[in-house]
Amino acid sequence: MRFFVIAATLMFFLIAPARANAQAGRNPPPGGPPPRTSDGKVDLSGVWDPGTSFGNIGQVPLQPWAEALRQERRANLSKDDPEGHCLPAGVPRISPFPYKVVQTPTLIVYLDEGNVHSYRQFFMDGRGHPKDSDQLWMGHSIARWDGDTLVVDTVGFNEKTWLNGGGIPHTDRLHVIERFTRSDYGHLEIEITIDDPGAFTKPHTFKRVHTLMQGAELLEYVCNEFNIDKDRLVGDK
């Protein structure tokens, strides 16, 4: 027994400091100013870890019908969450998995490891949104620089995605503005404003801070391989 206690104590002291720095496989990000591309723009490229901020959304000011639907989904234990069915998360919802940003002067690509492998394209060639956007899972995004902040404007959504696991709904009038600022080498701050005249009473702004996973790569995640869960989400009976 004494050996067991000593072993457990040792384990605790071995693990605790490591945890302070990093979750498994994740080293503390380097400090210093953000890197820049050859054209002088801040370079947002990298693999980014949402950490525990992936679920942050704050109190979305919902219209009564949307609040009622949210409560119905909650009462059903979120069993119909599209994520549980291996469908895309939509925007601005993200998973706890990392994502990768690939930056060029006229296009920035945002690659999601999960909830399903999905991608977003931030067009920076001066185009606008299409007049009649198809109802898209991930929307249509155009972007521009505001100083060192990348401003991404996204519309053209379907009404199938939830804004979080708690069932916050939206309509196809959802409009998302994300302001990406690489505040230092290792951190990406994202200020997100969502508006939906069909479901919200006013626009809502919240913030997430993500951490650089230096040297890491995206890993494979094929959600539909063995998703037995979707037939076993029974809700509250």
Next chain:
Amino acid sequence: MKLRFWAVSLLAACFLLTTFSLSAHHSFAAEYDSTKAISVQGTVRKLSWVNPHAYIYVDVKEADGKIVTWAFETLSPNALARQGWNRDSLKYGDPVSVDGYRARDPRPLPDGSLHANARVILRPDGRKVFSGPADDGGPSK
């Protein structure tokens, strides 16, 4: 007994500190019943390295000598890989103890195994194997 309490508390703290919670694929509460905790000891039948959750299958000998196979949901392979695990981290016959929760749907999986969610998996010497999903609204151990 005080020693045991201390050791168990420390192990629980280790678990909390090392939990790398990366699974929000589905709501815990919709699939598993947090009032139906189970704790089994047995041997590994297989580690099924599949998405969206890897499963550990454990053969457990019942009081009457009959062997029952439990299928415990764990994290996703990408999350496990970032913890340093791979498809060979557990092998057939490895002894383990598992704490978890039973599925709300009582049907066994298609292969006949009983369905549950693992929160803590330990080897006989107390070393943690890996933790079950968290950040899914389910209880921590």
